Each structure stands twice: as structure tokens, then as C-alpha cells.
Amino acid sequence: MADLQDEQTPAHPAYAAETPPPGPASVGAADPPATAPASALDRAAALLSLHPVADGHNTLVRTLRQSPYHDIGTPDTGVDTDIPRLRAGGVGAQFWSLLPPRGTAPDRALADALDQVDAALSLLRRYPDGLCLALTADDMADARNRGRIASFLGPVPGSALTDSLAALRAFHALGVRVLAPAGAPWAAEDLTPFGHEVVREANRLGVLLDVTGCTPAAALRIAGASKAPVIATHTAADALTPHPDNTDDDVLLALRAAGGLAMATFDTGQTGDSLHAVADHLDHLRAVAGPGSVGLGASFGTEPGTRRPTGLTDPSGYPRLIAELLERGWPETDIAQLTWGNALRVLRAAEFTARAAAHRRTG
Template structure:
């Protein structure tokens, strides 16, 4: 917060003086975050109302203050059993999230509009409005019925992430879950249903998202897809050997297909710190117990004072990675995949957030870190949204040809 205040006054001063540096310090043409979660009570409780003061990392005021133009809000469901009941529950949960995003844009039409094409993002910006886009996280919520992908498209979904934590009926996950009966080594990469989802997404003009998919699944998708694919929120495995991150080989392969990898500001994916991880797990168990619950539920417990205060103590003793650590990932990914194939995701309100970019109001801190790392204004424009919009436009264009073929 402090850094942001100083930076903000610096910008104001530069503009006031009309110095040549002023133009270099303007916001990029578009700033776009490809991964922001919403709670299940989104827009249904005042504390989760986009237009009000909220404990969320992303809301209207924070987007305006941070200069963030566009956000993919996520229709996420937890991985559950591959049964008719499990699928029906997931479809219903997804429906609620679509309704909540719809309610948000209908409640604040002068501030934010749904963008279903890359051009609409630019048009909204021109009109002084923010853009809300929709991404699906976990194809499990398609309920094992390809018709639900068409319904997702009608709701405005423009990317579909095949898996989450735990293998599902589309593909194997980068993090199999023993509790769901998964074996550590996936027995399959992509299923027939997974293949049909990739094919139909290509035809509809929905970007296929391989974040959370196993390496084997990513390779299959790259071979299958007739359009570029994205990784909506994954960082570099060469810098942090987390399975959710992507190897240099896969970064190159996604780039070779014309796609984009959106580096993500999740602490564990930037720098593994076992002591910090343990301390956070202990705090979560303690806060859940105090609240009379068996296990930690981020939606219920993350905003409680005991948790917020506990996290402040942990941050002081074991500092989290900061914006420069994050930019080191972006820099490596650009070196490997090329400047046209890397972007940014926060995973705010879903586990993301680092020192200096702990919520959307601090977006300009990250831009400043990119400048410090030597990226030009043209590079930064690509990283902050230009690349993603280009890929999205191409996927939309190819949809027509994919339908014919």
C-alpha cells in the first residue's frame, strides 16, 4: 500500500510538471487479468458486492484505483465424484456463478460490461468502462454433456479450463487427488469427452485452457486443437518446480501453437517456502477450530479478523514473494516462449496475491516492476493484455473455419 501511494504521487508529479517521463509512466493501453475467482455468495451478500467496499481482492473501487481494465471472472467448481449426482451438483454450482456474474454486470452497467469478444474489451475501455469476461475453471461443471459447453458459450464463457485439482472425466490433473481415488501417475491423459470438448471449443471460439491439466494432457490438447491454446494461470517450473507450473518444453510448445501463458501470482508457484506453508496451514487449522468447523473454508474463514491478523504475523516473520520475484518468472517465460506469448493472472480471491500486488488496487506496482526489469512500454502492453487479446481474436476468427471443417 505504501509503495503504491508513493508511486501514485510520483505519477501525479510527473504529469503536473509535464515532463517527458510522464508519457512513459502512463498505464498500458489495456491491463487484463485472466484469473479472478468469486465466492459462492458473490453479489448475494453486501460484503461480496462488486460495487461496495469489500474484503475481496477485486472489486470496482480497487479496479479503478489500480487502473485494471479487464478481468476474467471464474466459474469454478470443486472436483467431485464422476457420478450423475456429482455432475448435476457441479452444473448447478456453475449456473449460480454465471447468474452472479450476470447480476454484477446488470447492477453496474455504467461501470462494467460483459465482453464476449476482444473488440468489446477495447470498446469498453474507450467508453470508460471496465470489462468482465468469463472463464470456466474445471470442465467437470459441463456435467459430462457437451451441450453444456454451448450453454456456457451463451452465458459468455470464452475459455474453458479442462481440469482442476484431481483427475476428471476430461483429462488427468497436474495435481491428482488421492482422496478422489486418483493414482499419483495418471492412467490417462485426455478422455473421449475431453477430446469432444476441445473440438467443440474450437468450433465455438472458446479458448482451451490447459492450466491444471497434466503434462500429458497438455501435449494431447496441443496436438488436437486447431486453434491456439492458453494457460490461464501457470508460472515457470524451471524457477519453481511446482507441478502447477509449466516446463520450458511446454512453454515453447504453447508458443509454437500461437498461444499464451499467463504467469500467475500465487506464492507457492513463485517460490516454494515450506516453513511459510506450514505456518499458514497451522493458522488455517486454528481459525477453523475457533469457528467451530472441522476444516478451513476460505470463503467462510479467510476474511475473519483472526485469520487476517495471523497472516500479518506470518508475513512479518516469513515474507512472501514480491512483485520482483514474480517478474523474474515473467522474464524467464518471455526468454523461453517469446514476448508475444506471455501474460498476467492474479488468481485473486482464489489463493493469489504477493507482496506489492496483494490486491487489484496495487496493479501499478506490478507495471513498475516490469519497467524495473527492463521491459519496454511495447513489451508491457503485450504482457498486460495485448497477447491475450490477440490469441482470443484468433480463436474467434478460426471458429468459423473450425465449424466448416
């Protein structure tokens, strides 16, 4: 894939050592002045300029529905996400979560999801110079080339389908590209017959399935039933921090085998309260799932006061995290996959699965 091919990083500004005044040892010297190596933070910035972050989970849409008077086109201290801080952090693509607040009544799930889709589309219309709706992997790459932040809608909750595949098709027509089965009656410990139909229809449409929050048994069933890779949009390593939204090693191995994606969150309850703790989780995800199945899904989008790991309180902290991974010895090729390449690959795989399904239906 072109986006994952090794690219030569352009020369980054280096800090030239002082040249000594001419003297017996330096007059006529042919050696160029020595240069200091670029710092990890400089290298991180250079990497992100080529391979920006595709962040799998941001809850800003829900926050703005509750507090609609924020201007995210300028630095806004009322929320932790705005366009200037997304750009400062090197974010090139964002999945806008449309999940309901915890405790939403099941009979309100569909209406709430539709309200959030409407709010997300309004947000994108309001900031056309910074954000643009993305429906495909090509849209994601094109937005980057045009200096926009590619904006995907989803996940929406699986409980919003209310036993109707037509609801899934309607969400897809509105632009939704991720569905989260967790909490849906059709995706408990096992998939019901309707659950299997949902997985097949999601594959046919090119809608990704987000197994965050599913029980390990349900996540394994969904990953096994899906012909397209499945993802976990905001998770961490359950082996390091037990949490209902974290992913155990068996599921990580299944994601690795199926080409799926585990996207690390920056939620202190899931990872711990420091940038180093988040990096520890990324080390574990990479070791178990492999460098081709790990990504980033920070879960920004909240109001001030939400606990975030030190150094990662808003999207502008991404370069610091990448610098930490470089200092831990992550190859630049693995970081390029982490930030951008893996998300792009999974989207293309889902689209390929959808095209193959359409071919079978018409063949």
C-alpha cells in the same frame, strides 16, 4: 493488429529542474530548462492508460457467493477486488473464474458452474457503469473505449460437461468463453475420444481452452489437438517454483509455437512472496514462451488473509509490477503485449478459428 501497433506515449508530467536566477551565465541563454526523466512508476501509469491489464483469472464470483454482502462499487475492505481498485490498477478487462471450490463432488460440478454463471451475470447487471459483459475481442476493445471493464465469463470446469457437448454449447449460449479441462475424466494423461470432440466443439464455438492444472502430457495433447491457441489463465514457471498449477518449459515452448498464452498468477504458493519473485517468473515465462505468449492472471478475488506477494495484495498493485519490469529492461512494446495485446490476439484467433469452422461446415 491495430491494438499492437506502436503508439506514441503522450507526454507525461515531468518535474522541471529549478531555473537558476539570471546571472552572467544565464542571461540570454537559449537552452530550455532541464527536465528530470519520468520515474518508472510514471511510465507504468502512462503505459497502462494506453494498454490496460487484461487479467485472466479472478475468483470474486465464488467469494461473493459465500459472502454476498459486499459492495464492490466502493472500496471494500472485505474482499481484495472492487471496481475502484481495478481502475487504480489499470485493469481494462477481467476474466471472472467460475471454477468450483476444491473438493467439490463431481456430481455437483455442473450445478455449481451454472450457479456461478448466474451469480456472475447478476454481478454485471448490478454494476453496469463499471462492468460490462464481453463475448468477443471487439467487445473487449469497445469496453475500454467506453470506460468500462470488459468482463468475460470463465473458465468453467471441464468436469461440468458430464460427457455432453450440449452442456458446452449451453455454457457458450450463456456467455462463457473459457473451459478448463483439468480434472475432467476426458483430459487425463491423454485425451479420450470424447475429449477430442470437446476440443473440436470448443474451437467451433470460439471457446478458449485453459490448460492450467493439467498434467504436462495432457496440456501438450490439448495444445496439439486444438486449432485455436490454448491458454493457462493462472500459472507461473514450474522451473522456478514446482507447483501443480505451474507450467513446465516443454508446455511453454508448445504455447509459443501455437500462439498460446501463459498468464502469470500472484499466488505466493506458485510464485513466492514478493513482487520481485513474480517479476522473476514473468522474466522466465517471457524468455521461454516469448513476449507474444505471456500475460497476467493474478487470481485476485479472495477475502482478506489470503497470502499475496508483498506489493501485489490487490489489483491496485499492477502499476508497481509494470514499473519493476521497466526497471528490468522490458521494452514498452513487450509490456503492451503482456498487459493487453496478447489477450486480445488470442481472443481474435479463437474467433477466426470458429469462423473458419463454420465456413467449412457450410462450404
